[in-house]
Amino acid sequence: xxxxxxxxxxxxxxxxxxxxxxxxxxxxxxxxxxxxxxxxxxxxxxxxxxxxxxxxxxxxxxxxxxxxxxxxxxxxxxxxxxxxxxxxxxxxxxxxxxxxxxxxxxxxxxxxxxxxxxxxxxxxxxxxxxxxxxxxxxxxxxxxxxxxxxxxxxxxxxxxxxxxxxxxxxxxxxxxxxxxxxxxxxxxxxxxxxxxxxxxxxxxxxxxxxxxxxxxxxxxxxxxxxxxxxxxxxxxxxxxxxxxxxxxxxxxxxxxxxxxxxxxxxxxxxxxxxxxxxxxxxxxxxxxxxxxxxxxxxxxxxxxxxxxxxxxxxxxxxxxxxxxxxxxxxxxxxxxxxxxxxxxxxxxxxxxxxxxxxxxxxxxxxxxxxxxxxxxxxxxxxxxxxxxxxxxxxxxxxxxxxxxxxxxxxxxxxxxxxxxxxxxxxxxxxxxxxxxxxxxxxxxxxxxxxxxxxxxxxxxxxxxxxxxxxxxxxxxx
Amino acid sequence: xxxxxxxxxxxxxxxxxxxxxxxxxxxxxxxxxxxxxxxxxxxxxxxxxxxxxxxxxxxxxxxxxxxxxxxxxxxxxxxxxxxxxxxxxxxxxxxxxxxxxxxxxxxxxxxxxxxxxxxxxxxxxxxxxxxxxxxxxxxxxxxxxxxxxxxxxxxxxxxxxxxxxxxxxxxxxxxxxxxxxxxxxxxxxxxxxxxxxxxxxxxxxxxxxxxxxxxxxxxxxxxxxxxxxxxxxxxxxxxxxxxxxxxxxxxxxxxxxxxxxxxxxxxxxxxxxxxxxxxxxxxxxxxxxxxxxxxxxxxxxxxxxxxxxxxxxxxxxxxxxxxxxxxxxxxxxxxxxxxxxxxxxxxxxxxxxxxxxxxxxxxxxxxxxxxxxxxxxxxxxxxxxxxxxxxxxxxxxxxxxxxxxxxxxxxxxxxxxxxxxxxxxxxxxxxxxxxxxxxxxxxxxxxxxxxxxxxxxxxxxxxxxxxxxxxxxxxxx
Numbered sequence: 001x002x003x004x005x006x007x008x009x010x011x012x013x014x015x016x017x018x019x020x021x022x023x024x025x026x027x028x029x030x031x032x033x034x035x036x037x038x039x040x041x042x043x044x045x046x047x048x049x050x051x052x053x054x055x056x057x058x059x060x061x062x063x064x065x066x067x068x069x070x071x072x073x074x075x076x077x078x079x080x081x082x083x084x085x086x087x088x089x090x091x092x093x094x095x096x097x098x099x100x101x102x103x104x105x106x107x108x109x110x111x112x113x114x115x116x117x118x119x120x121x122x123x124x125x126x127x128x129x130x131x132x133x134x135x136x137x138x139x140x141x142x143x144x145x146x147x148x149x150x151x152x153x154x155x156x157x158x159x160x161x162x163x164x165x166x167x168x169x170x171x172x173x174x175x176x177x178x179x180x181x182x183x184x185x186x187x188x189x190x191x192x193x194x195x196x197x198x199x200x201x202x203x204x205x206x207x208x209x210x211x212x213x214x215x216x217x218x219x220x221x222x223x224x225x226x227x228x229x230x231x232x233x234x235x236x237x238x239x240x241x242x243x244x245x246x247x248x249x250x251x252x253x254x255x256x257x258x259x260x261x262x263x264x265x266x267x268x269x270x271x272x273x274x275x276x277x278x279x280x281x282x283x284x285x286x287x288x289x290x291x292x293x294x295x296x297x298x299x300x301x302x303x304x305x306x307x308x309x310x311x312x313x314x315x316x317x318x319x320x321x322x323x324x325x326x327x328x329x330x331x332x333x334x335x336x337x338x339x340x341x342x343x344x345x346x347x348x349x350x351x352x353x354x355x356x357x358x359x360x361x362x363x364x365x366x367x368x369x370x371x372x373x374x375x376x377x378x379x380x381x382x383x384x385x386x387x388x389x390x391x392x393x394x395x396x397x398x399x400x401x402x403x404x405x406x407x408x409x410x411x412x413x414x415x416x417x418x419x420x421x422x423x424x425x426x427x428x429x430x431x432x433x434x435x436x437x438x439x440x441x442x443x444x445x446x447x448x449x450x451x452x453x454x455x456x457x458x459x460x461x462x463x464x465x466x467x468x469x470x471x472x473x474x475x476x477x
Numbered sequence: 478x479x480x481x482x483x484x485x486x487x488x489x490x491x492x493x494x495x496x497x498x499x500x501x502x503x504x505x506x507x508x509x510x511x512x513x514x515x516x517x518x519x520x521x522x523x524x525x526x527x528x529x530x531x532x533x534x535x536x537x538x539x540x541x542x543x544x545x546x547x548x549x550x551x552x553x554x555x556x557x558x559x560x561x562x563x564x565x566x567x568x569x570x571x572x573x574x575x576x577x578x579x580x581x582x583x584x585x586x587x588x589x590x591x592x593x594x595x596x597x598x599x600x601x602x603x604x605x606x607x608x609x610x611x612x613x614x615x616x617x618x619x620x621x622x623x624x625x626x627x628x629x630x631x632x633x634x635x636x637x638x639x640x641x642x643x644x645x646x647x648x649x650x651x652x653x654x655x656x657x658x659x660x661x662x663x664x665x666x667x668x669x670x671x672x673x674x675x676x677x678x679x680x681x682x683x684x685x686x687x688x689x690x691x692x693x694x695x696x697x698x699x700x701x702x703x704x705x706x707x708x709x710x711x712x713x714x715x716x717x718x719x720x721x722x723x724x725x726x727x728x729x730x731x732x733x734x735x736x737x738x739x740x741x742x743x744x745x746x747x748x749x750x751x752x753x754x755x756x757x758x759x760x761x762x763x764x765x766x767x768x769x770x771x772x773x774x775x776x777x778x779x780x781x782x783x784x785x786x787x788x789x790x791x792x793x794x795x796x797x798x799x800x801x802x803x804x805x806x807x808x809x810x811x812x813x814x815x816x817x818x819x820x821x822x823x824x825x826x827x828x829x830x831x832x833x834x835x836x837x838x839x840x841x842x843x844x845x846x847x848x849x850x851x852x853x854x855x856x857x858x859x860x861x862x863x864x865x866x867x868x869x870x871x872x873x874x875x876x877x878x879x880x881x882x883x884x885x886x887x888x889x890x891x892x893x894x895x896x897x898x899x900x901x902x903x904x905x906x907x908x909x910x911x912x913x914x915x916x917x918x919x920x921x922x923x924x925x926x927x928x929x930x931x932x933x934x935x936x937x938x939x940x941x942x943x944x945x946x947x948x949x950x951x952x953x954x
Contacts, residue, residue, distance in 0.1 A: 033729060037855035065732045073855045144857045174696075189699045199657065200696045201678055201736070218695040219651075219677045222666045252510060254761060256543045258755040259678070259736070276753050277734040283757065287764040288845060291771070295841035296834065302851040306866045313838050317831060317871060324830040328823050335819045342812045345822035346805050353801040353938070354794060357773065361790050364772035367766060374779040378514035389783045394794060406800065429617060458647065461830070 024061035040064045040073045042407055047078050057083050066099035071106065072302050080109035092118045096126040101301040107134065116145035119154075123198055124311035125170040125278060128157040132167070142437050156466065163245045168282070169263040169272035172197035176230055178205045178213065183226030185216075201259045201275065205234050210269045212237050212262045239264050240274055246282050251373070255280040290371065293449035294315060294364060296320070316454075323458040327352070327465055334469040343410045344472055345417055351468045352399060355426035356461035362387055362434020363452045370442050371449075384435050391431025420467035426460055433459040501538035512543065514919040517550045524555050533562050541567065545574035548583065549779050557586035569595045573603040577610045578778040584611060593622035596631075600675055602755060605634040609644070626914055642721045645738040645759065646749035649674035652681045653707055655690065660703030662693075673681035678736045678752065682711050689714050689739045716741050717751060723759050728850070730756040747874045767848065770926035771841060773797070793931075800935040802827070802944055811946040814954050821886045821949055824896055828945045831875060832903035832937035838909020840929045847919050848926075861912050868908025872901035891953055903937060910936040 014106055027038040031463050039058070046054040059067055059082060071079050083106040086094060091110075095103065095118060107115060117143065119127045131154060143151050153171060176185050185203060189196065202215045214234035216378025222312065224233055240249055240263045242301055250260065255278055263272040292299050294318030300308045331338070332349070338345050366383075369375035375383050399420035405418025437455045438448035502639060504515040516535070536544055536559060537559025545566065548556050557626055560583040563571060572580065572595060596604045596619065608616050608631060609864050620628050630648060637643025662680060666673065679692045690860075691711035701710055715733055715739045717726055729735065730753060740749040747915040769776050773793030777785045806813070808825070815821050843860075846852035852860050876897035914932045915925035 020496075027491055032725065032850070034850040034853045035718050035733065035855055037853070040896060052648065057530050064733075069850070078750040088547045090520055094871075186699055189696075190702060196696070199694055199736075217676055218671070218699065222663055222695065222699075222952045225667060248509060254757050255510065255546075256540060257542075257757075258525065258752065259676075266946055276757070279737065280731050280734075280753070280757065280760065281759055284849075286763075286766075287768075291764075291768055291841060294768070295771070295837050297838045306863055306870065309867045310870050313867065313871065315872075316873060317834060321827070321830055321875065321878065324827040327830070328827055329586060331826070332823045335823065337769075338822050339816065339819045342822075344817045345815050345825075346808045346812065348804055348822075349826060349938075349942075350798070350801040351810070352826065353804070354934050357794055358790070358795045361793065364860060365774055368768060369779070372761075373509070373546070374549060375910070376511045376514070376550075377516045380553075386783055388788065390786045390790065394785065394790065397791075398794060398798065400796065406690060411593070457830075461826075465826075475614075 020057075021061045024058060024325065025063075025066075025083075028058075030312065031068065035069055035073055036055045040070065043070065043082070044074055044078055047081050055082065055085075059085065060090065064093035065097045067076065067094045068102075071102050076105065076303070079106045082106075083109055088114075088118065092121045095119070096122065096132045099302050102358050103130065104133055104135070105303075106317055110139065111143045112141035118152075120146060120150050123172055123276075124153055124170060126158050126271075126399050127154060128167060132158060132162065161424070163246045164242070165240045165263050165274060166242045166272075168242075168246055168249065168278050169242070169274045170197055171272045172200075173204060173270065173273045174200050174202075174207045174263070175210070175212075175270055177232065178229070179233045180230050181226065182221055182224045182230070182233070183227045185221060185230060186226070197273070197275075199275075200273070200341055202273075203230070204237065204262045204270055204273070205230050206270055212239055212264065214260070217259075237262060239268075239424060242266075242271060242476065247286050249274060250279050250282045250286060254283065256373040276289050290367065290449040293447065294367065294453060296453060318390045322455075323454060323461060326458065327461040330465045331464055331469065334473060337469060337473045340477055341415075341472070343406075343412075343415060343467060347406055347410075348465055348468050350402060351419065351422050351426055352461050352464035354423065355430045355464045356403075356457050358391065358394060358427050359430035359434045359456040359460045360453065361392070362431050363438055363448075363456045366435045366438040367448050367452060370438060372446050375439070380439060384432075384439070387431045387435040388428065391428040392424070394431075395427030398427065399423040399442070411447075412476075415472070418471045418475055419468060421471055422464065425467045426464045429463040430456070430460045481566070483497060483841075498777045500536060502540075504544065505535075505539060511524060512546055516952045517547065520547065520559070521555055522550055522693060524558050528560055528834075533564075534858045536562065537564065537567065541570035542574045544571045545579075547648075548579050549576055552920075553582065553780070553929045556583045559583075560586055565591075565898045569598045572596070572607045572935065573599065576779050578780050579606055581606065581610055581612070582780075583688070584615065589618035590622045592619045597623060597627050600647040600649055601630055601634050601749075601752075602645060605644060609635060609639065631862070641719070642717045642723065642726050642740050642751060643719045645723055645726065645755050646717075646719070648679060648749045649677075649740070650747065650750045651677050651679075652683045652687070652689075652747055653932070654685070655682045655708045655711065657707050658703065659698055659701045659705045659710070662698065662707060663703070672852070674750070675896070676751075676752075677750070679750075680707070681739045681747055681750070682707050682860070683713065683747055689716055689741065689747050692739070694736075697824075704830055714739060716745075719743075719748060724763050727756050727759045727763060731760065753934045767844065767926040770924065771930060773842065796936075800822065800931060800938060803899055803935065804851040804938040807942045808946065809940055813948060814946060814950045817954055818892075820883075820889075820892060821946060824883055824892075825942055825945050827879060828896065828899045828903055829938050829941035831879075831900065832907045833934050834938045835868065835871060836907035836933040837903050837906050837930065839868070839934045843915040844926050844929060847915060852916070857916060861916070863907065864908045864912040868905040869901070871908075872904030875904065889953075895948045895952055896930050898934065898943060898948055899941065902944045903941040906940040907937045 028036055030036050043055060043058050046058060061204050062070065081450045109198060119130055143154060176470045181339045193238065199435050202217050202440050203221060204212045205214045205216060215237040216230055220233055238252060238261050240261050242263050242265050258276060260275045263271050263274055265442035267272050288299060302310045366375060403416040403420030406419045407413050441448040441451055493817060494500050505513055520532060520535050598606055620631060622810050679694050681689045682691045682699060683692060684690050692714040693707055693710045699708055715729060715738050717738050719740050719742050720870040735753065737750050737752045739747050739750055742748050765776060775789035776792060777789045843852060879896030880893040883896045884890050909932045915929045918928055
């Protein structure tokens with residue numbers, strides 16, 4: 001170290017610290033931005049040795065989202081120690097990124113006062129997200145440790161129902177009357193640092209009763225000369241009602257390519273804003289829900305235990321067991337026929353299986369089209385007709401192939417004819433059920449992703465076995 | 478009309494036009510932002526009457542995304558007429574919103590010169606998106622109608638491979654050297670209107686070789702006094718390589734909550750930017766692909782014809798037919814046993830079906846966890862062990878229930894025992910296949926959503942029939 005020039009030495013040390021940090025981050029993340037297993041191992045080894053300084057160095061080199069990720073990859077025993085070692089600024093930013101189940105767990109290791117302090121630094125939407133999943137008594141302790149105004153703000157935010165715009169929004173918002181000029185607006189932003197959101201993208205122009213009448217994007221604001229009135233720059237704005245469902249909000253953001261939108265109360269007055277970064281999370285969450293629902297799995301979070309997972313899969317398997325037993329009852333009604341012609345038992349799963357697959361295809365497309373509003377009352381007749389046509393065409397094509405295979409395998413043209421007829425019937429039934437079941441559930445206000453699969457596969461199983469065995473008993477035996 | 482005060486009359490007329498427009502828009506969109514079928518009908522009726530003025534009035538009241546939506550809801554015959562009636566400013570904004578297949582079709586009705594003019598007004602990413610899906614000769618005609626610099630820019634953009642950052646990015650970008658002050662930066666933005674993106678959110682700070690060294694968000698820029706050097710406001714920036722896959726880019730945006738990010742070439746120099754509104758579309762596209770792939774359906778767009786749809790579903794059904802016939806071969810090997818004990822035929826679909834469902838659950842969770850990087854080399858052993866435990870627990874639970882049902886139904890404790898053993902074996906196989914198949918495909922660099930389902934259901938079908946019929950022939954007959 002150069003004692004003659006402490007500032008140069010300081011700068012050199014800072015530069016070295018920065019490049020060390022970057023080297024650690026480069027090592028920690030693989031090319032696909034997943035954490036490097038060796039890095040995870042190093043953190044755990046340092047924790048095992050009780051080397052807090054090294055843990056802080058390794059973890060401190062990560063960005064908040066990567067620290068949150070790391071928490072998911074280390075076994076639970078390490079998490080409390082890692083969270084305790086986080087510097088406050090990093091803790092603040094890591095908290096909103098953590099998976100809900102993990103956050104619940106690690107927060108037990110942090111004092112309510114420290115959580116309160118961290119949460120007070122967050123924008124109100126992130127703060128509410130951290131608090132909403134806590135145990136009631138822990139949340140009460142954290143709220144008690146906050147300042148009165150912060151506490152009141154949090155209590156208001158948490159009063160909005162989950163999954164609504166009210167929960168997604170942040171109260172901090174940049175609003176301006178339309179008679180302001182660009183210069184006045186910029187001066188206001190420079191002066192009023194604390195009341196504004198940490199980051200914002202649009203200035204909402206409001207009338208005297210604080211109702212939004214339009215917006216001016218920051219890049220538009222910056223381009224205009226200082227003396228331009230906001231009224232000249234204003235663009236129409238898409239308002240979000242505070243009680244709107246988050247899925248609707250996400251749809252609106254996606255459809256109109258919004259970056260931020262003002263949230264209004266029942267009286268139409270501006271009370272907050274929602275930004276697109278929160279919407280990206282909602283979109284992923286809703287997609288995740290749909291994908292898992294279609295497979296009959298509940299979402300239990302990345303760190304769920306074996307019994308939570310069993311519980312998330314059990315209900316669907318139970319429902320499936322009932323429909324499978326129903327199908328067995330159908331088969332049971334034809335025991336004599338099967339005893340006389342065992343080929344029926346050999347071939348019947350083919351009819352049910354191909355029907356089930358075609359039904360799953362149709363229902364998945366229908367569920368997606370409903371979610372993206374591509375299927376609606378305006379075109380449902382056309383879409384249903386199209387599905388039936390697809391079912392018939394696939395039905396005839398596969399009927400020919402399967403009929404030939406069956407006829408050659410069991411040297412019976414009649415058996416081939418029967419299975420061909422059953423396949424055509426079942427693929428048409430699959431197409432119909434695949435689109436009508438989701439449509440009906442949607443009209444009834446139910447989530448079509450959740451219950452469609454069971455109805456559709458029950459239909460194709462039962463129609464498949466019944467048409468094949470029934471036709472066989474009528475025509476062959 | 479008040480002839481004494483033309484400006485007041487003009488303002489009143491403008492206000493009336495605005496409120497008419499808003500009334501039409503309110504009517505056109507239902508609460509869930511889907512188009513009102515009655516509105517769609519009205520547009521078609523006006524077109525049928527040849528009432529272009531009314532068509533323009535109705536369609537002109539919509540926002541670009543809703544016009545694009547309308548195109549999807551009217552039958553193809555109406556589209557050319559609707560697009561021809563669009564005013565140029567609206568056409569420009571509607572083009573990037575249109576579904577690919579529909580865009581292809583409607584563009585045939587628009588002259589290359591008019592398309593070229595519209596495309597020249599777009600940011601380069603939207604322009605490339607419009608051009609990339611055109612027929613080659615039509616694209617050539619449009620490019621020929623563009624100005625030389627616009628054409629060159631388009632040709633560069635289209636030279637990047639599809640689904641990479643190069644295609645997503647726009648060349649227009651706001652860059653500044655770090656020695657600039659806030660005031661200089663704002664003055665530059667005010668002066669340099671044409672070279673900048675239409676909308677931007679971050680100023681990228683570059684070194685003399687044009688490599689990004691950080692970014693300053695516009696709200697951060699606006700908060701600082703004019704004499705603050707950018708160097709004081711700079712934040713670390715996440716660079717995107719121009720050849721990065723769009724799925725990776727979307728993951729990075731989501732993980733780090735980015736609003737925009739600089740795109741760099743092989744030499745690390747800034748060549749463009751990607752903004753989050755494009756990423757929202759990519760995320761939806763990738764999710765859509767995963768959902769459809771898991772159901773074995775290709776994405777053919779909202780306006781596909783019956784034969785396109787048949788083609789998008791055929792391959793999967795063919796594969797399924799093969800695995801179903803493979804399962805039939807297994808059953809065929811036990812024809813004698815089934816002939817002697819028909820109860821086997823009645824019960825065997827239960828074993829296969831519950832295994833198939835459990836396998837689908839496990840594989841869906843695994844595919845999602847791989848997509849979100851929650852499942853990786855760092856924790857795969859733990860996740861596989863967890864799945865096996867889940868499979869065993871579910872296996873034993875359902876074995877008991879199904880075993881009892883079978884024993885009571887067919888009054889045979891032995892048959893109950895055999896089916897219980899088969900269910901346990903098949904649910905464990907389902908759990909193993911459900912996680913190992915996607916993991917293996919992922920390591921091989923394949924998309925696990927596409928091919929996992931066929932391997933997993935083939936496994937559960939074959940293991941299900943083989944274990945049940947095999948154990949029965951060993952122990953019962």
